[in-house]
């Protein structure tokens with residue numbers, strides 16, 4: 001559960017920061033959209049490379065081994081992890097998924113520390129799960 005605690009810590013720190021600046025931002029609520037430039041970013045990487053392995057290590061605990069959002073940790077989360085096979089996820093651009101994976105939101109941890117190439121490979125892997 002290290003990832004969960006890390007994300008909770010980030011959420012608490014963010015909330016404190018927002019309270020400090022008085023910004024009226026709702027955390028982890030409603031539609032989640034990436035900025036336009038992130039949406040338009042082109043995927044420079046072909047193939048899944050180590051994407052599947054990275055997903056098994058980093059994401060399957062929440063998103064499940066087949067990406068349906070039903071991993072063993074999912075039921076303990078306040079928000080249900082996204083179903084990668086769903087139209088909602090598959091309809092997004094590669095750039096949007098890449099940005100969301102980097103930044104996270106609420107119970108979804110940020111994965112900025114993974115190399116860009118690995119995150120694009122994860123996006124390519126998520127594409128192979130399209131129903």
Ligand code: HEC
Pocket residue numbers: 003004007028029032054055058059060061062063073077079080081082088089092097100101105106107108109111122
């Ligand atoms: C600690 C649990 C957890 C882990 C680990 C996790 N996620 Fe998530 N993920 C979530 C939750 C919860 C959401 C829904 C967040 C929301 O809608 O606010 C989510 C949402 C998403 C979304 C969907 C965004 C959308 O448009 O709805 C993508 C894509 C995603 N995760 C990819 C990943 C990838 C790739 C990894 C591994 C590198 C990963 N996640 C690891 C919990 C997790």
